[in-house]
Amino acid sequence: MTAFFVTGAGTDIGKTWVSAALLRFWRVNGLQPAALKPVASGYDPSASQDSDGAVLLAALGRPVHAAGVEAITPFRLRAPLSPDQAAAREGVRLTVADIAAVCAPLIAQARGPMLIEGAGGVMSPLNESETMLDLAVAFGAPAIFVCGSYLGAISHALTGLAALKGRGAAAPLVLVNETPGSAVDLSETVATLAAHAGTSRVLAVRRGGDSDWGQASRALGVAA
Numbered sequence: 001m002t003a004f005f006v007t008g009a010g011t012d013i014g015k016t017w018v019s020a021a022l023l024r025f026w027r028v029n030g031l032q033p034a035a036l037k038p039v040a041s042g043y044d045p046s047a048s049q050d051s052d053g054a055v056l057l058a059a060l061g062r063p064v065h066a067a068g069v070e071a072i073t074p075f076r077l078r079a080p081l082s083p084d085q086a087a088a089r090e091g092v093r094l095t096v097a098d099i100a101a102v103c104a105p106l107i108a109q110a111r112g113p114m115l116i117e118g119a120g121g122v123m124s125p126l127n128e129s130e131t132m133l134d135l136a137v138a139f140g141a142p143a144i145f146v147c148g149s150y151l152g153a154i155s156h157a158l159t160g161l162a163a164l165k166g167r168g169a170a171a172p173l174v175l176v177n178e179t180p181g182s183a184v185d186l187s188e189t190v191a192t193l194a195a196h197a198g199t200s201r202v203l204a205v206r207r208g209g210d211s212d213w214g215q216a217s218r219a220l221g222v223a224a
């Protein structure tokens with residue numbers, strides 16, 4: 001079993017979209033991938049089919065129903081806020097230890113590469129002292145870091161990558177998900193980021209175009 005932690009520069013950056021694309025790529029290439037979205041805020045139980053968990057399930061070719069979504073999203077919070085704030089609204093306190101304990105058997109069951117999608121950005125808070133970064137470290141899963149191509153995205157990406165590195169977390173793959181309407185050139189962003197990103201493989205994800213998921217998979221050491 002190989003698990004990867006899908007994180008990024010912030011919320012809405014494309015973590016679920018790239019995860020779904022990679023999961024589909026693995027499936028059509030004969031692997032049996034798996035996915036988890038351990039913590040989701042802004043989760044509406046009456047619209048579970050619109051959640052990240054539902055997108056991931058569909059990409060896995062599994063039936064999309066509430067029970068399935070809830071199984072891969074064990075910590076669901078209603079308020080569309082950072083996890084710590086959303087949890088506080090419900091009188092709940094999330095901890096890395098609790099999340100990791102619930103996820104461990106699910107990760108152990110995976111029969112192929114697993115993607116674990118974080119909530120928000122790499123240091124999205126879970127409680128008053130822990131963030132998503134602590135969860136990534138607890139899982140010990142190498143990170144797939146998703147960033148955009150807007151002006152400022154390079155610094156956001158390098159800051160996030162430095163945070164991962166500072167905790168000894170590997171980030172073998174950086175995906176620059178094209179920001180719609182940005183005047184910044186995607187290829188130049190990839191090249192600049194690659195020059196600064198050390199050993200991380202930096203690849204472009206073009207909107208409406210083909211992306212090289214084979215190359216992305218190889219960067220992760222997953223033969224597909």
Ligand SMILES: Nc1ncnc2c1ncn2[C@@H]1O[C@H](COP(=O)(O)OP(=O)(O)OP(=O)(O)O)[C@@H](O)[C@H]1O
Nearest residue numbers: 010011012013014015016017120177205206207208
């Ligand atoms: N490369 C892409 N091509 C087309 N649509 C995309 C692409 N990347 C992201 N999107 C769309 O942009 C929106 C935000 O992307 P996504 O939900 O993947 O972000 P996220 O980082 O997972 O957000 P969250 O922090 O809420 O989990 C979604 O509607 C998604 O379908």
Ligand SMILES: [Mg+2]
Nearest residue numbers: 015016052117
């Ligand atoms: Mg998402």
